[in-house]
Amino acid sequence: MISQAVREALQRFVPADSILYKESLKKHTTFRVGGEADCLIQIGDINRLPKLLGYITQVGIPFFVMGNGSNLLVSDKGYRGIVLQISDKLNEIKAEGCRIRVQAGAFLSKVAKTACDLGLTGLEFAAGIPGTVGGGVVMNAGAYDGEMQQVVEEVTVLGKEGMPLTLDNRTMEFGYRTSAIKKHPFIVTECVFLLKQGDKEAIAAKMADFQNRRKEKQPLEYPSAGSTFKRPEGHFAGKLIMEAGLSGYRIGGAQVSPKHCGFIINTGDATAADIRQLITHVQEEVYRQSGVRLEPEVLFLGDF
Ligand SMILES: Cc1cc2nc3c(=O)[nH]c(=O)nc-3n(C[C@H](O)[C@H](O)[C@H](O)COP(=O)(O)OP(=O)(O)OC[C@H]3O[C@@H](n4cnc5c(N)ncnc54)[C@H](O)[C@@H]3O)c2cc1C
Numbered sequence: 001m002i003s004q005a006v007r008e009a010l011q012r013f014v015p016a017d018s019i020l021y022k023e024s025l026k027k028h029t030t031f032r033v034g035g036e037a038d039c040l041i042q043i044g045d046i047n048r049l050p051k052l053l054g055y056i057t058q059v060g061i062p063f064f065v066m067g068n069g070s071n072l073l074v075s076d077k078g079y080r081g082i083v084l085q086i087s088d089k090l091n092e093i094k095a096e097g098c099r100i101r102v103q104a105g106a107f108l109s110k111v112a113k114t115a116c117d118l119g120l121t122g123l124e125f126a127a128g129i130p131g132t133v134g135g136g137v138v139m140n141a142g143a144y145d146g147e148m149q150q151v152v153e154e155v156t157v158l159g160k161e162g163m164p165l166t167l168d169n170r171t172m173e174f175g176y177r178t179s180a181i182k183k184h185p186f187i188v189t190e191c192v193f194l195l196k197q198g199d200k201e202a203i204a205a206k207m208a209d210f211q212n213r214r215k216e217k218q219p220l221e222y223p224s225a226g227s228t229f230k231r232p233e234g235h236f237a238g239k240l241i242m243e244a245g246l247s248g249y250r251i252g253g254a255q256v257s258p259k260h261c262g263f264i265i266n267t268g269d270a271t272a273a274d275i276r277q278l279i280t281h282v283q284e285e286v287y288r289q290s291g292v293r294l295e296p297e298v299l300f301l302g303d304f
Helices: 004-013 046-059 108-117 133-139 200-217 237-243 272-290
Strands: 019-024 036-042 063-066 072-074 079-085 093-096 099-103 152-158 164-168 187-194 254-256 264-266 299-301
Touching: 004 019, 004 046, 046 079, 046 152, 046 187, 072 272, 093 108, 099 108, 108 133, 108 200, 133 187, 237 272, 254 272, 264 272
Parallel strands: 036 079, 063 079, 072 299
Antiparallel strands: 019 036, 093 099, 099 187, 152 164, 152 187, 254 264
């Protein structure tokens, strides 16, 4: 619950029409499940963020930073606190030679397309990842032959008290689907990509090839959060799940995709609880049959 006093104060920091109360997070996640957030603020001006953050921290309201919600499973009970959404309202992209400076809310697909138009190579892998630059940096998103670690030169973040800080590639401590920001309460506001000159047509052809492979192999016609599990060392999650006989297995409206067993999909009326239970069932069954422990790549928000 957000008190009237807090509601009035929030309007001093951000425009009233960017503050949404009791907002269903179903609308903001690619799984299309999840309950309400007490409050969701769509950040449209980075300069307003430090004071807003300072206030939220001072009054002690929990907050969560969301990009496009494409790697999140939000509880059916929603989120008690404020969701700060850094998405398409913060999407400036500026090219400077082989560097592209981008605000955190820009979609990776749009940045990859810009790089292609400029004849810059390195971001082809990101064209089909349905997240923001901020989410991609935090997750060290990657596909096919690339990941963010290879192309990020520096990242600008805000600390909890709203202090800006620039982190270089090494300080970001990128690892497999992780970065330093998963361990620290930083908010990514901007990122500089360092790319290489390339051939525009070859870049476009590579991006189209990756997109076609996705369409062919992934259940993009259903809501999901992409690969549900991380790739266990020496194995493929999808293969282990298929070999465990779980292709098409359902709990409520959640299903192990028969097209790609590494994806749990929402067939239409899934709840977050269905998906959570199915994740646990898959983990238990794969472990029982193969001895391999699957770790979710999807992040959980709220109480399950
Ligand atoms: C169909 C489909 C295909 C996918 N394919 C891939 C793939 O090939 N490779 C891959 O790596 N992923 C893939 N994903 C998963 C997802 O798109 C990526 O993890 C993406 O990087 C998440 O970005 P997001 O903006 O949606 O972040 P969110 O899901 O909103 O958030 C993810 C994490 O980042 C944090 N975060 C987001 N923005 C910020 C910010 N500005 N500052 C601080 N923290 C922030 C959140 O707090 C959360 O911890 C896929 C998802 C789908 C639905």
